[in-house]
Structures are given as structure tokens and as C-alpha cells.
Amino acid sequence: MDLKSKFRHVMDYPVEGIDFIDITTVLQDAQYFRHAVDSMIEKVSDIDFDIVVGTDARGFLFASPIAYRMGKGLALIRKKGKLPYKTVTEEYQLEYGADAMEMHEDAVEPGQKVLMVDDLLATGGTARAGIRLVEKLGGKVTGLIYLIELEYLNGREKINGYRVDSVVQF
Numbered sequence: 001m002d003l004k005s006k007f008r009h010v011m012d013y014p015v016e017g018i019d020f021i022d023i024t025t026v027l028q029d030a031q032y033f034r035h036a037v038d039s040m041i042e043k044v045s046d047i048d049f050d051i052v053v054g055t056d057a058r059g060f061l062f063a064s065p066i067a068y069r070m071g072k073g074l075a076l077i078r079k080k081g082k083l084p085y086k087t088v089t090e091e092y093q094l095e096y097g098a099d100a101m102e103m104h105e106d107a108v109e110p111g112q113k114v115l116m117v118d119d120l121l122a123t124g125g126t127a128r129a130g131i132r133l134v135e136k137l138g139g140k141v142t143g144l145i146y147l148i149e150l151e152y153l154n155g156r157e158k159i160n161g162y163r164v165d166s167v168v169q170f
Contacts, residue, residue, distance in 0.1 A: 001035045004168045007148070021148055021170070023058060023119055036167065037065045040117070040145050043165040047143040049115040051075055051108060055130055056082070056101065059118035062147060066117055075107035075114075077130050088136045092129035101126070103133045110138030121146040121166060124158030131159060 006029065008022040026032045040062055049072065054063025056078045067074040080089060080100040087102035108114060114134050121127060121144075131141050141162055149155070149166035156164055 001032065003032065003036060003039070003147075004170075006032050007168075021120065021150075023061075023147065026147075027061065036147055037062060037069070039167045040147060040165075041066055041069060043167065044115060044143055044145050047115060047163065049113040049142050051112055051114055051139075053077060053103075053108065053114050053116045053130065053134060055116065055118040055126060058120070062119060062145075063117035066115075066145075072115075075103065077101050077103050077133060088133055090129040090132045090136070092125040093123070094125055101129055101133065103137065105137065108134055108137040108139035112139045113142045114139045116141055116144045118144075118146055120148040120150065121155040121164065122150045122153045124153075124155030127155065127164075128158045131162065 006026050008025045010020040010022050013020040026036050051073045052063050052067035053075045054060045063074060078101060080102055083102055083104055086105045088105055089100055089102045091100045116130055127144060134141050143163045146166040147168060149169045151169050
């Protein structure tokens with residue numbers, strides 16, 4: 001099944017010059033969605049981890065079924081101001097600006113091994129900030145999995161030293 005051909009490219013979204021890769025075309029097709037999740041699970045099946053951490057918001061779509069299928073708990077990284085309890089915060093740079101994200105201060109226990117899940121690896125800013133959040137809480141990131149990786153943006157450079165897997169590369 002060719003996942004790469006199923007994605008829709010939306011030029012100049014959310015700002016001019018960005019080629020936004022729309023995953024809704026995969027999510028709408030049950031066979032492709034199942035294949036996407038199964039492919040992500042296959043890539044990380046040999047990683048030792050205790051909990052899955054999904055990144056706001058599209059990362060939740062893949063982190064949830066991965067955690068469920070692999071029998072693990074799920075913790076969330078959200079955009080600043082979206083979590084109801086006490087949080088830790090990390091600021092980061094996007095391809096088109098700056099932002100901040102948070103985790104509940106009890107989302108990851110000290111010493112827990114973490115698999116981080118998101119839909120897309122671009123410049124690595126979000127990934128690096130997520131790693132810092134997990135580490136602030138005493139967790140250890142043992143792997144990161146993405147449905148899509150934009151190799152031409154060199155995001156892996158910001159997360160050098162961590163295991164990174166992706167299903168589809170552009």
C-alpha cells in the first residue's frame with residue numbers, strides 16, 4: 001500500500017512558502033489509516049518503553065491506537081494553556097514562528113521509558129521541546145516515531161542521539 005501517494009499537499013498553508021502535508025486523506029480511508037498505524041507499530045516493536053507520549057494535536061491520532069495496541073499508557077504534550085492541572089512548559093521554534101507546549105507535571109514518572117509519537121518530523125523543534133519536557137519530568141526517551149519525515153528540513157539533527165523512525169519520507 002503506497003501511503004506516500006495518499007497524502008494531500010496544500011501549498012502556502014498555514015503561511016506562504018509552506019508545503020503542508022495533509023494527513024486527513026489517510027485518516028478518512030480505513031485501510032490506509034490501519035496501514036499507517038500498523039506500519040508505525042512495526043517500526044517500534046523492538047523498542048523498550050513504558051508509556052507513549054503523543055504530541056498535540058495530530059500526534060494524538062497515532063499515539064492513541066499505538067498505546068492501545070501495545071498495551072501501554074498514554075500521556076499528552078499539549079499547546080500551552082490547554083491542560084487543566086499543574087504543568088511544565090517548554091518553548092520551541094516552528095518553521096514559521098515560535099510556540100510553547102506543556103505536559104502535566106505527573107504525566108511521566110522518573111525513570112519511565114518513553115516512546116514519543118507525532119504525525120510529522122520537520123525541523124525538529126517540536127521534537128526537541130518534547131524530549132526536554134519528558135526529561136524535565138525524569139523520563140527517558142527511548143524512541144520517536146513519525147508517520148512522515150520531511151528529510152530536506154534536517155529535523156533529525158536537532159534530536160541527534162535519539163532513535164528516530166518514520167514510515168514515509170519526503
